Amino acid sequence: MFSLLNIRIGFFLAKRQIRRSNIWTTVLIIFVMFFTFLNLVVVTGILVGLIQGAIDAVRTHYTSDVIISTLNNKTYIENSPEIMSVVNLLPEVQSVTARYLEGGTIEANYKTRTNDKEKPNTAVASMTGIDPVAENNVTDLSRFIVEGEYLNSQDYDQVLLGAYLVEKYLPIDSPGFSTLRNIAPGVKIRMNVHGVEREVTVKGIIKAKVDEISMRVFMVDSQLRSIIGRNDYNVDEIAIKLKPGVNPSIIRDILKQNGIERVAKVQTYTDAQPKFIKDMVDTFALLGNMLSSIGLVVASITIFIVIFINAITRRKFIGILKGIGINKRAIEISYILQSFFYAFCGSVIGIVVLYFVLQPFIATHPIDFPFSDGILVAPVSGTLFRIGLLMITTIIAGFIPARLIVRKNTLDSILGRN
Amino acid sequence: MIEVKNLKKSFKDGESITEVLKGINFVVKSGEFIAIMGRSGAGKSTFLYQMSLLDEPTEGDIFIDKKNMNLLTVDEKTYFRLSQLGYVFQDYALLPEMNALENVALPLLMQDMSEEKAYKEATEALIKVGLEKRLHNLPSQLSGGEQQRVSIARAIAHEPQILFADEPTANLDNESSRIIMDIFKELHSGGQTIIMITHEVEYSKFAERIIHLDDGRITKDQSMKK
Numbered sequence: 254m255f256s257l258l259n260i261r262i263g264f265f266l267a268k269r270q271i272r273r274s275n276i277w278t279t280v281l282i283i284f285v286m287f288f289t290f291l292n293l294v295v296v297t298g299i300l301v302g303l304i305q306g307a308i309d310a311v312r313t314h315y316t317s318d319v320i321i322s323t324l325n326n327k328t329y330i331e332n333s334p335e336i337m338s339v340v341n342l343l344p345e346v347q348s349v350t351a352r353y354l355e356g357g358t359i360e361a362n363y364k365t366r367t368n369d370k371e372k373p374n375t376a377v378a379s380m381t382g383i384d385p386v387a388e389n390n391v392t393d394l395s396r397f398i399v400e401g402e403y404l405n406s407q408d409y410d411q412v413l414l415g416a417y418l419v420e421k422y423l424p425i426d427s428p429g430f431s432t433l434r435n436i437a438p439g440v441k442i443r444m445n446v447h448g449v450e451r452e453v454t455v456k457g458i459i460k461a462k463v464d465e466i467s468m469r470v471f472m473v474d475s476q477l478r479s480i481i482g483r484n485d486y487n488v489d490e491i492a493i494k495l496k497p498g499v500n501p502s503i504i505r506d507i508l509k510q511n512g513i514e515r516v517a518k519v520q521t522y523t524d525a526q527p528k529f530i531k532d533m534v535d536t537f538a539l540l541g542n543m544l545s546s547i548g549l550v551v552a553s554i555t556i557f558i559v560i561f562i563n564a565i566t567r568r569k570f571i572g573i574l575k576g577i578g579i580n581k582r583a584i585e586i587s588y589i590l591q592s593f594f595y596a597f598c599g600s601v602i603g604i605v606v607l608y609f610v611l612q613p614f615i616a617t618h619p620i621d622f623p624f625s626d627g628i629l630v631a632p633v634s635g636t637l638f639r640i641g642l643l644m645i646t647t648i649i650a651g652f653i654p655a656r657l658i659v660r661k662n663t664l665d666s667i668l669g670r671n
Numbered sequence: 672m673i674e675v676k677n678l679k680k681s682f683k684d685g686e687s688i689t690e691v692l693k694g695i696n697f698v699v700k701s702g703e704f705i706a707i708m709g710r711s712g713a714g715k716s717t718f719l720y721q722m723s724l725l726d727e728p729t730e731g732d733i734f735i736d737k738k739n740m741n742l743l744t745v746d747e748k749t750y751f752r753l754s755q756l757g758y759v760f761q762d763y764a765l766l767p768e769m770n771a772l773e774n775v776a777l778p779l780l781m782q783d784m785s786e787e788k789a790y791k792e793a794t795e796a797l798i799k800v801g802l803e804k805r806l807h808n809l810p811s812q813l814s815g816g817e818q819q820r821v822s823i824a825r826a827i828a829h830e831p832q833i834l835f836a837d838e839p840t841a842n843l844d845n846e847s848s849r850i851i852m853d854i855f856k857e858l859h860s861g862g863q864t865i866i867m868i869t870h871e872v873e874y875s876k877f878a879e880r881i882i883h884l885d886d887g888r889i890t891k892d893q894s895m896k897k
Contacts, residue, residue: 258783265780273768273809573764576725577778577825578753580746664726667764 255586262579263586270587271594279595285555286599286647287606292548293639294607297541298631299620304534307462307625312522314392315465317350317492318501320525321508321517329353330517333487339511340491345499348390353382353477354489357446359418359470361433364441376418376433378470380446382477391494394459397466401438401457404473410453412444413471416460422467444470446480462625491517549642553650556592561654564588568658572666581659585652592651593644600640607631672864673699673722673833678731680717680887691717693887694731699833699866704859706878707868713884715868716837722866723756723835724748735832753781757826759836763818765810765825771797772806775825782829796828797821800854816847823854827863834858836867840874852877 271279312318321340323330330336333351340349362374385404389395395403399422404413416422420432433442436455444451453472461467478484495504501521508519564571574584612629619626658666665671675697681690691714699705707715720726722733724740733740735755743751758764765774775793780786797806800820810818819839826834836855840848852874859865859877869875876895883891 258781262777262781265777269766269768269773570766573760573766575749576752576764577758578749578751578756579777579781580749583781662726664720667725667760 256582259580259583259586262583263590266574266579266584266587267590267594271591282556282559282595283598283602285552286595286643287602288599289548289552289555290600290603290640290643291607291611293545293643294603294631294636295611295629296544296548297538297635298629299627300537300541300544301534302615302628302630303620303622303625304530304537305630306619306622306627308522308526308530308534309628310461310463310625311465311526314394314397314461314463315492316520316522316525317391318495318499319493319504319508319519319521321491321493321513321519322525323489324516324518327516329483329487329489330491331487332516333485333491336491336513336517339508339513340493343504343507345495345504346493347496348387348494350384350387350391350492351474351488352388352490352492353380353474353481353483355380355382355446355477355481357444357470359414359433360443360445361436361440363443374431374434376431378415378418379468380444380477380480381469381471382474383471384474388471391492392466394466394471397459397461398457399460401455403457404471406473408456408473408476410451410476411456411472412442412453413457413459414442414455415467415469415471416458417464417467418470419458422458422460444480446477449480451480462623545639549646552643553646556595556647556650557654559595560588560592560651561657563591564655564658568661568666569669571658572661572663572668575659575663576667584659585655588655589648589652592647596644596647600643604636604640607636672701672703672736673697674734674737675722676732676734678718678721678733679729680714680721680726681729691887692721692728695887695889697882697889699864701832702859702862702864703880704855704865704878705867705880705882706875707866707882707884708870708872708875709884714887715884718884719835719837719866719868723758723833724752725758753778754829755832757829757831757834759819759822759826759834759839761838761841763810763815763822763842765818765821767810770807770809771802771813771821771824774810774821775828778825778829793824793828796824799827800824801850814847816843816850819843819847819851820854823851827858833864833866836865838868838870840869840871848874 321330321336337349337351340346357378357380358375359378360373360375366373385406389403399416404411414436418432419436420434421436423432425432436458438455438457440455441452442455444453459466459471493504495501505519505521505524513519571584575581612631615629619628675695678692678695679690680692681688695718707718709715721728740748769777772790772793775796776789779789779792794806797803800823802817802820802824805813805817810821813821840851843851855865855867856877867878875881879895881893881895882889883893
């Protein structure tokens with residue numbers, strides 16, 4: 254069927270048909286193909302990007318590239334100062350931050366409560382002691398301040414409250430979960446950690462789409478150490494930011510080889526992802542593919558109709574071509590090439606718009622989903638696969654109607670008989 | 672060159688069957704110019720379509736150069752039409768998206784001729800019909816007579832054994848018709864076998880043999896040779 258001669262003649266016919274067809278019809282078909290391409294790539298890309306945005310945010314603003322955390326049967330990381338020394342010696346490390354964590358409660362209305370029957374306005378929170386400068390270098394925490402100011406190393410009895418602990422930002426009241434009312438920078442609250450109470454001032458409110466930030470209370474590490482009586486400098490989390498291009502797995506393995514694994518969990522940001530996150534990525538990708546396949550079917554039908562109408566209206570000329578001895582395969586190939594042309598143009602425009610407009614734009618202006626800043630995930634390999642899929646579908650959708658018409662009796666086609 | 676034996680063609684329309692050709696026997700010699708005449712519905716066009724392999728007879732055989740055309744496959748018939756036969760249709764049957772040169776070159780390209788050679792021979796064919804100044808015009812930019820001359824150029828460019836013409840002057844004014852018939856006359860004088868359907872007695876006189884068809888049968892086979 255696909256002899257060189259037939260392809261050559263098919264190309265000759267297709268080129269002339271496209272060149273002399275109505276420009277607006279051609280533009281419209283290419284427009285449909287372009288949107289089909291976007292539907293194929295962008296819908297899946299945004300659905301995956303919705304989760305990927307959350308994953309990236311957790312990496313950038315919480316775990317960083319490598320995270321060292323407590324073993325399940327320990328309350329803190331033993332020999333933390335030595336571990337920090339090892340980490341700081343690694344040339345691939347850009348910056349590092351250590352965190353002290355302790356569970357506790359915070360109370361807002363302890364000053365205004367007049368009797369014991371009045372319910373205290375409390376919230377359960379994870380108290381996090383940080384070196385404000387080091388933390389900011391690793392996680393850029395200060396960018397999430399929505400009210401008040403970020404901590405500095407000299408702050409005394411001052412805290413940053415995660416927005417999900419403040420009613421104003423999370424106005425829900427369900428059994429077992431409560432938030433603090435009437436909170437603003439400058440307001441005093443009471444902390445209770447293992448029975449030790451401390452009155453602190455809210456210096457700022459911090460809001461991010463990473464729960465580990467928005468559900469915590471941050472204070473200067475020395476302050477929390479004094480509250481929990483941790484004088485050995487053993488911490489609970491160490492987040493390590495690597496220099497650009499460094500593979501986190503390599504650093505994880507180096508740290509493990511240094512024996513850190515015996516006293517702490519050493520994980521890359523991907524290791525630290527819960528399994529359900531990975532399942533969600535797969536689920537959203539599947540969902541995206543399902544939605545895209547509907548688009549693919551619509552595009553196929555569109556091309557089918559376009560080529561069918563084109564072939565039907567040109568039935569007489571197809572008959573003439575056959576009559577003067579043009580091989581029917583060459584005629585079919587001409588329609589295949591026309592379909593290919595439409596799909597190719599749509600895909601090329603789609604690639605330009607995707608990689609030079611949409612992806613850079615969404616990267617700088619992420620889509621504001623409630624739980625993540627959605628990005629557009631469109632790896633080149635996946636995009637090429639989808640283009641291939643679009644081409645094949647379009648070619649089949651163009652070939653079938655052409656074949657239906659070309660197979661009709663030559664004389665009937667010339668004379669317009671049914 | 673062509674031998675038609677007991678050629679029958681009938682059309683089925685539901686239960687009824689219409690017999691259009693009722694057993695025609697006919698021989699065409701190489702180099703003959705034959706005009707087929709007859710009233711409307713006599714079966715002239717159907718006869719031409721069978722001989723030119725555009726349609727399948729219901730019964731009977733057509734031999735071209737002693738080769739039984741009924742034995743050819745669809746693809747072989749297509750190739751035979753491409754390489755051995757030429758067609759001039761009543762309504763010119765040009766491809767609207769191609770200019771005159773491309774219309775003529777297309778069958779040559781299909782014969783695996785190089786583009787350069789195909790365009791050269793197409794140009795020569797168009798010059799032969801007096802259209803050297805209209806090579807790059809689309810059919811829509813040509814008059815009816817010019818379109819028919821492009822159609823003739825396309826039919827003769829590959830030097831076919833037999834040229835079939837189905838009322839080539841039917842849609843043309845007198846002047847254009849005369850030009851077309853002069854071209855046929857010249858082709859014939861060069862040895863081209865031509866089988867032409869015409870209604871017009873005036874143009875049938877260009878032929879050396881006139882076949883009269885009536886009710887699906889040849890009623891008269893008249894030689895015009897002097």
